[in-house]
């Protein structure tokens with residue numbers, strides 16, 4: 204499936220990233236992601252996944268080529284109301300604030316009056332499976348899973364067009380990770396943002412996405428682009444099917460080739 | 464009740480034991496070696512001098528305490544403001560930090576006479592000496608705290624287009640609270656020393672402070688009263704240190720739920 208440049212929501216064209224005195228981190232990264240697609244990126248540790256995500260978010264500028272979000276550079280897009288949200292590997296909450304006030308932060312930084320977003324914040328906290336009672340707790344009083352939910356809520360509360368997620372569930376145990384995978388898909392089906400999801404867990408990548416990009420290290424580039432054809436809504440039953448196992452096998456195989 | 468008892472046994476009993484051991488040794492040393500009372504008065508004589516001069520010592524305690532607290536409060540405010548300025552750019556830090564070190568290295572007894580020339584004798588000059596020597600620990604600790612912010616949190620603020628001002632108020636300052644409290648603890652002890660030294664040079668107006676008493680008593684060879692004054696000064700230092708630590712812990716408990 205080829206997507207032409209002008210319909211692509213995210214367009215990466217020969218993207219390169221290097222730091223002075225170090226080998227290239229990224230070189231010749233090309234891909235197109237249409238609006239609303241759920242894409243996962245897998246790759247061996249250190250291959251540049253986080254760096255690629257940082258370039259997409261505008262936190263870092265590509266040193267070669269370019270990334271366009273909806274036809275504009277990431278920094279420009281962000282200033283022009285393209286709402287992109289970033290979910291970090293760690294929950295990255297402000298420890299002195301309650302969950303509620305952490306989730307309100309994006310609005311506070313935009314100087315919105317609290318009356319305008321109070322209800323929406325409450326709904327979003329509810330959406331990620333936290334209770335009103337949890338909302339008044341500090342991050343330290345929450346389990347790792349609940350903190351991650353709070354972090355997701357802070358990203359979702361802005362009604363993003365683009366969700367950039369950097370191994371958000373990596374530190375969680377398997378069952379919790381599967382639960383959160385199902386929940387994030389439920390929310391995505393509803394809200395239809397474009398998702399770029401980084402993980403080193405192949406099963407998670409296959410379960411979530413319509414498409415998996417496999418990255419090759421040193422320098423980071425796209426080695427394989429696999430389509431995951433399962434229909435949504437996907438439930439946990441999918442994990443038990445032979446087709447699911449087959450695709451995991453395929454992605455793992457591509458992943459193995461990048462390190463051999 | 465049990466925990467109170469354990470706390471008493473672990474934290475109060477050992478220093479109390481050490482205290483009484485020294486006092487008893489001190490007592491017998493003066494008796495056995497028949498030391499002249501103007502060279503080393505025994506603990507009983509010191510206690511007697513303390514009781515006899517209780518009113519004078521108490522007034523000195525209050526006077527010096529007030530000077531130290533005003534000096535400390537000023538350095539807490541000014542030091543934190545200077546640190547906020549330092550946190551804004553490496554160029555500002557490089558240009559001004561050497562002058563901050565000056566505060567730490569200048570012999571206070573050398574500039575105290577200058578302060579008297581410029582600001583006269585009296586409360587304001589004593590406070591100024593206390594302020595100058597307690598400023599440095601606040602500046603260094605607060606600056607370190609303002610700069611040691613979780614880089615992911617800084618990215619989060621950047622992604623939300625936060626202004627410098629928002630980042631300072633909503634991220635850097637709250638993150639720096641534990642460091643500022645550490646600096647305040649160190650500064651509180653130093654502020655008392657500053658007030659006493661300040662009174663050596665500028666305490667002739669009120670003729671009340673502990674530093675002034677020390678200076679008056681020493682040449683009269685009233686060594687027992689001198690000892691009592693020194694002990695009063697120590698108690699003052701401990702009191703202010705304990706007060707600042709207590710307030711600091713209360714703030715940390717409220718903000719970070721018990722952990723610094």
Ligand SMILES: Nc1ncnc2c1ncn2[C@@H]1O[C@H](COP(=O)(O)OP(=O)(O)OP(=O)(O)O)[C@@H](O)[C@H]1O
Pocket residue numbers: 222225228246247248249250251252253254255403
């Ligand atoms: N600011 C920087 N300066 C120099 N090198 C950097 C910088 N940031 C990243 N790198 C290098 O880029 C490479 C890729 O790092 P990156 O964090 O993107 O990998 P990753 O695929 O996310 O790894 P992991 O799976 O372990 O998270 C690493 O070799 C790293 O040393």
Ligand SMILES: [Mg+2]
Pocket residue numbers: 252253254369
């Ligand atoms: Mg990474």
